[in-house]
Amino acid sequence: MSSVDTAGRPPVLMDTSAGHPQNADQIAYWNGPSGQRWADRQQTQDILLRPIADILIDRARPRAGERIIDVGCGSGATAIAFAQKVGPSGYVLGIDVSGPMLARAQASAPKELPVDFMVADATVHRFDPASFDLLASRFGVMFFADPALSFANMRKALRPSGRLAFACWREPRENPFFMAPLQAAYKHVPKLPQVGPDDPGPFAFASEERVRGILTKAGFTAINLEACPLLLDAGIGGGLDAAVQGSLDVGPVSRALEDQPAEARAAAAQSIREALEPFAKGDSVLLPASIWIVTARAS
Numbered sequence: 582m583s584s585v586d587t588a589g590r591p592p593v594l595m596d597t598s599a600g601h602p603q604n605a606d607q608i609a610y611w612n613g614p615s616g617q618r619w620a621d622r623q624q625t626q627d628i629l630l631r632p633i634a635d636i637l638i639d640r641a642r643p644r645a646g647e648r649i650i651d652v653g654c655g656s657g658a659t660a661i662a663f664a665q666k667v668g669p670s671g672y673v674l675g676i677d678v679s680g681p682m683l684a685r686a687q688a689s690a691p692k693e694l695p696v697d698f699m700v701a702d703a704t705v706h707r708f709d710p711a712s713f714d715l716l717a718s719r720f721g722v723m724f725f726a727d728p729a730l731s732f733a734n735m736r737k738a739l740r741p742s743g744r745l746a747f748a749c750w751r752e753p754r755e756n757p758f759f760m761a762p763l764q765a766a767y768k769h770v771p772k773l774p775q776v777g778p779d780d781p782g783p784f785a786f787a788s789e790e791r792v793r794g795i796l797t798k799a800g801f802t803a804i805n806l807e808a809c810p811l812l813l814d815a816g817i818g819g820g821l822d823a824a825v826q827g828s829l830d831v832g833p834v835s836r837a838l839e840d841q842p843a844e845a846r847a848a849a850a851q852s853i854r855e856a857l858e859p860f861a862k863g864d865s866v867l868l869p870a871s872i873w874i875v876t877a878r879a880s
Contacts, residue, residue: 600678602701607781608702611679618831620681623656623689625827628817630719633748633872634659636809637719638666641746641876646670647714650738652703652747653677653721656698657686663717664696674713676701677721704731708738710805715739718747723785728780732799743879745801748872749786751808755871757860758813759783762828763837765856766849770841773833783833792875801877809872815857816866824866825854 582645590701600608610616613751619626637659643649643666646802651660654675664673673696677683683698690696704725716735725731739745753760776782779791786792796804816824829850838846860866 586765601704601726601730604678604702604704604724607724607726608678611677611680615831615835616679617681618796618835619658620679620685622831623658623682623685625817627658628658629813629815629827630658632813634662634719634812636872636874637746637748638662638719640807640876641715641717641744643667643671643715643717649673649715650708650713650735651675651721652716652718652735653724654686654698654718655679655682655721657683657689657698658795659717659719660696660698661690661694662687663692663715664690669693669695674699676703678702703735705734706828708735710737711740713738713740714743716743716745716747720748720783722747722751723749723783724781725779728785729795729798732783732796732801736800739878739879744874745796745877745879747875749792749861750783750876751871751873752787753784755810756869758815758868759776759833760871761856761860762815762825762853763833763870765852766828766834766837769845769848770837771836786873786875789873792873796875797878800880802880803876803878807874807876807878809874810870811870812867813836813870814865816861816864817866818864820838820864821854821861821866822855824857824861825850828853828857 609735632746643663645668647667654677657675658672660675675698680700683700686698716739792806857866860868
């Protein structure tokens with residue numbers, strides 16, 4: 582079931598040809614320097630996103646003995662948490678296109694947990710049919726070029742009684758967590774290329790109507806979207822300095838500042854600091870964010 586061998590070696594980088602051709606850009610991105618940066622920030626990202634993982638796991642309701650697929654599992658935090666819930670009689674398969682992040686996941690997972698990690702594209706991977714109880718994801722499903730095709734393929738892995746539960750971001754205007762530092766950076770560097778509402782990216786599932794349409798086309802029923810407003814500590818207990826550095830390291834600000842001259846980066850960092858300062862409270866920088874928790878049934 583796993584691409585990790587018994588010697589514990591990390592997953593290999595994914596061959597782009599093994600994925601769906603339309604996902605090639607995303608596969609290249611998550612196996613390049615950006616994917617490595619996310620892997621390097623695994624510990625801090627796990628702390629930052631822990632509130633979202635907690636909500637997702639609560640709504641997914643994993644039970645002892647269940648078999649779960651964690652799609653876009655990244656560095657493995659949610660897959661490990663699910664494995665702790667299902668216990669020794671259950672099983673979790675974490676799947677992602679990012680070799681660097683799965684290497685981190687493999688290194689982080691306690692040996693006794695029933696969890697494996699696989700480098701694969703869920704759009705085309707041949708899952709064992711009707712063999713899993715739950716398909717779950719924390720921010721791992723918004724990057725498919727043809728999401729209806731991807732979800733239809735993943736649904737084949739679920740038993741007739743199988744469930745779906747995932748977290749995705751709502752509209753940009755609901756997420757100062759993203760937009761406050763990005764708008765500050767745009768004072769000094771060109772804006773990122775315009776992304777259409779249906780293009781792969783963090784906000785690709787922001788529209789409730791679109792999510793319902795995708796899942797209905799893929800064969801899911803009993804679709805429900807729950808809006809969950811949050812306050813996320815961008816400083817992760819490290820205060821304003823850590824919040825600014827986190828914005829510079831990964832995410833849209835990092836992409837906007839890539840290949841920009843040092844003076845532009847420094848000016849952007851100062852503007853980001855000024856934009857985030859009103860949200861600072863002691864060692865925390867609490868930024869509003871909002872997600873959908875999406876649940877559905879396989880049939």
